[in-house]
Amino acid sequence: MNKYLxxxxxxIGDFLVSAILLKCIKKNDPxxxxxxxxxxxxxxxxxxxxxxxxxxxxxxxxxSKLSVFFKLFKFKYxxxxxxxxxxxxxxxxxxxxxxxxxxxxxxxxxxxxxxxKHILQKMNFNFFEDSLNTLTHRDIEKSxxxxxVQLHFDEKWIFNDYIxxxxxxxPTEIELVNFIKEILNKNEGRLVITTGFNLPDxxxxxxxxxxxxxxxxxxxxxxxxxxxxxxKSSVLISCHGAISHxxxxxxxxxxxxxxxxxxxxxxxxxxxxxxxxxxxxxxxLSDKIxxxx
Numbered sequence: 001m002n003k004y005l006x007x008x009x010x011x012i013g014d015f016l017v018s019a020i021l022l023k024c025i026k027k028n029d030p031x032x033x034x035x036x037x038x039x040x041x042x043x044x045x046x047x048x049x050x051x052x053x054x055x056x057x058x059x060x061x062x063x064s065k066l067s068v069f070f071k072l073f074k075f076k077y078x079x080x081x082x083x084x085x086x087x088x089x090x091x092x093x094x095x096x097x098x099x100x101x102x103x104x105x106x107x108x109x110x111x112x113x114x115x116x117k118h119i120l121q122k123m124n125f126n127f128f129e130d131s132l133n134t135l136t137h138r139d140i141e142k143s144x145x146x147x148x149v150q151l152h153f154d155e156k157w158i159f160n161d162y163i164x165x166x167x168x169x170x171p172t173e174i175e176l177v178n179f180i181k182e183i184l185n186k187n188e189g190r191l192v193i194t195t196g197f198n199l200p201d202x203x204x205x206x207x208x209x210x211x212x213x214x215x216x217x218x219x220x221x222x223x224x225x226x227x228x229x230x231x232k233s234s235v236l237i238s239c240h241g242a243i244s245h246x247x248x249x250x251x252x253x254x255x256x257x258x259x260x261x262x263x264x265x266x267x268x269x270x271x272x273x274x275x276x277x278x279x280x281x282x283x284x285l286s287d288k289i290x291x292x293x
Contacts, residue, residue: 001031002078005096007089008046009039009058012223013242015046016134016249017267018083021116023131025123026051037068037089045223050137060088072096079123111269132270135249140231149187149235149293151180152226153203154196156239156257161200166259167279169239171286173202177209179286184213186293187235193217194229237289240264240276248272255292257285 004025008015015038025032035054038046043057058068069092076097082089083104093101102122104115117127155161159168171179183191193210195203199219210217218229227246230236236247236254247254248271256276258264268274277288 001033002029003075004032004034005037005072005077005080005093005098006034007037007058007080007082007084007086007093008042009037009086009089010042010084011039011242012042012045013245013267014084015042016242016245017112017116019049019134019249020113020131020270021081021083021119022049022051023134024116024120024125024128027128027131028120028123028125035072037072037092048224049134058088058092065092068092069095081119083119111266113270132272133249133251135227135231135246138227138231140228147187147235148190148192148233149183149237150230150233151183151191151193152195152230152236152238152243153193153200154239154241155198155200156241158200158202162239163259165261169257169279169282169285171202171282173206175282175286176202177206179282179289180206180210180213180215182286182290183293184215186290189214191215192229192233194221194226195219197221235293237293239279240267244268244271248274255289257289 006018008018022034025034033053034051035056036046036052037056037058040057040059043055046052046055056068056071058064065088073096079100079102080093080096080098081102082093085104102119120127157169159170193215197220226243230243230246231250233252236252238244239257244254244256251272253273257279258276259279275292277285
């Protein structure tokens with residue numbers, strides 16, 4: 001049995017890219033034993049993946065680094081992959097025993113799927129297209145409503161809660177309610193709304209209108225709960241984030257709202273059933289979204 005060690009001490013969305021790599025490793029080496037060194041942001045979620053055998057959480061403090069080091073030092077790995085490009089990951093991996101160590105630099109001007117293929121080449125492994133389906137193991141009952149639109153309205157829609165240099169797309173309360181009504185009219189009333197862990201104040205203020213419109217609002221979800229809802233939807237409308245990777249893993253149509261100032265193509269080059277719109281004044285943006293549904 002060959003042991004593989006992957007460092008992914010960042011966020012859930014980052015791991016969902018690495019999940020493609022892990023599926024490829026398992027397909028090339030069915031008896032592979034895969035350990036992922038994770039962060040406090042993604043460790044619990046990673047534990048839900050059956051092709052990950054072991055998850056070790058690494059925090060950014062000396063005690064945690066020392067503890068993780070002694071857990072890993074007693075093994076020899078066939079391949080160690082530093083997929084997060086973190087200094088702490090590089091430092092710990094430097095002292096570990098391995099036949100092959102692969103470092104990934106985030107500064108490399110290639111897409112993340114190209115980086116995965118590059119890693120696999122270094123391992124003399126093949127890339128399999130069906131490894132893009134990273135969530136097929138989930139025991140999720142699909143919705144009978146095949147035309148359910150999911151609007152994921154989180155802090156990225158709110159100007160003061162997100163990156164200030166990004167274009168302001170925040171709607172007024174009236175604009176947001178009218179937008180929801182347009183989705184309902186376009187999609188024959190089939191709509192569900194999700195939020196991040198914290199409900200944006202703007203969405204909270206229009207709750208009475210949502211009740212009148214008979215729209216289900218799901219708030220305070222952990223990411224696994226959010227993933228289940230997305231996996232049952234047929235269209236996802238969201239500002240780019242980890243949820244975008246859930247949609248592409250399930251080959252679900254998505255309308256991704258992105259900003260021109262950032263190179264999202266590094267993350268989305270492998271996305272399927274994918275449309276994107278640049279951030280714009282909400283009145284203009286909402287019309288474009290409706291056209292794409």
